[in-house]
Amino acid sequence: MSVSNLLENWAQVRHEHPINDKPHDPYKWAMAIDLDACTGCNACSVACYAENNLPVVGREKFQHGQQMHWMRVERYWDEDGREFPDQGFQFLPMMMCQQCEAAPCETVCPVAATNHTADGLxxxxxxxxxxxxxxxxNCPFKVRYFNWYDYPTTDNVWPAEMTQQLNPDVSVRGKGVMEKCTFCVQRLSAAKVVAKGEGRIVREGEVQTACQQACPTGAISFGNLVNPESRVHKQWEAQQVVLDKDKQEKDEKEERAVLRGYRILEELRAYPSVMYLERVRESAV
Amino acid sequence: MYRYLRLPILLVGLFLAVSAYAANNSQPALTTEDGLGPQVQQPIEFPHNRHAGLHDASDPNKGGMEINCQYCHTYARRSAVAGIPPLQKCMGCHNSIDSVKDRPRIKELFKYWEAKKPIPWKKVHDLPDFVRFNHERHVKRFVEQQNRPVQEACGYCHGDVKEMTVARRQKPLAMGWCASCHEKDHPVTAEGGTPVDGQAYWYSFQKPVKTSDSALAPKAKGPNDCWQCHK
Structure with a gap:
């Protein structure tokens, strides 16, 4: 979606599912997160705060639900009769914008402030x-965050000396705008400029998101899903997860512990770009 | 009591509130009366016309020296920002040009050099912080690929700098103005430029169609994705 499309055809903004008639070429940014490798250490979340100029809102505002963490680690566990419930099955998904192909948020924006890019963001x-x-x-994943306060000027979230550590490649958002995970678009953009100057597309491993870079166990992989050489493409293929399906047809013969890829709330047909790999636990193996 | 005064008081109050708000939020005018940017007072009145202007065949002491823009603004072709040439760049030539060493502006230049202080040049073309503009892509696109003269390519945004002394903003540099060019069909290649195959991948441009008919030379639009420029 673009300025010219906006002007020519407003209905294009409500384009349903971009991959049907406009296949992604040469980029489709996607992610795969291995929850079995994840230890829930929150380094990804901290890296995201540093990279994307996120305000640290403090305890009180957090309790009001005004937190701004683009990437959050959620903890759930089964209370299956153990002495300590967290000894049981833990589910630690990093929740951030799933960069849906048919994003529910895009269709409802009254001013088309959120829309799809050619590389599937x-x-x-x-x-x-x-x-x-x-x-x-309208977001089923609840990963969009609203600026209730003018954090840069009023709330002193970045004391004077800390404004020097703000990332100049990312805007510092003002009061009254929505924000969310961008897949570190500033890094993608920089990598594309380098690649374009050399007459090629961005190579696998050339660009990393902040969370991926910070992850100590390498649970997060990010890359170009169109490129068959990329780790993300191989993972999606190995787990038999297809981008434009709302119900994955998995090979029944394979062990469930081997095929553990899934996407969250797939049945809502948002076609998210983030695949999670289920945590391997005692009951499953 | 005084019911008839309510509306006037409300209106006066509203007017005062709005004007107080407007006075606190006064921003510099985007353009001056003649449609150009504000006159910027530079520490040294740098004569662009003398450096980049055309030769005067009748009198070599008049006219310009036709120096390529990229000789001083060397970062434009390899990075997002064009940068300001360091003082060393000025001295590289001026150290050995004895004929102008007595001029007031050159004396000023040497003062900075001897004090080992950079010249505090003021910014003339200042884009808002939320814009991601890349000089390198534009120079590659128009100078290397399409083989346009450097002064013409730079002039698309910076105006005819070779006629100026101190540079002044000539174009609005607003989003609509950028988009007006990005939406045009620009020819992709030209005689002497890098051919289509040897050039950058055509991501976010319309991929040009190759034809044998020279009249149907490939054309392409600029990128028009919001995130291409907004950050």
């Missing part, structure tokens, strides 16, 4: 956003 344009918060209401 769900863009958020802060200048265009009027703060209706409709996208957040």
């Amino acid at each position: 769900n863009s958020q344009i802060y200048n265009r956003c009027i703060g209706s918060r409709y996208c957040s209401a």
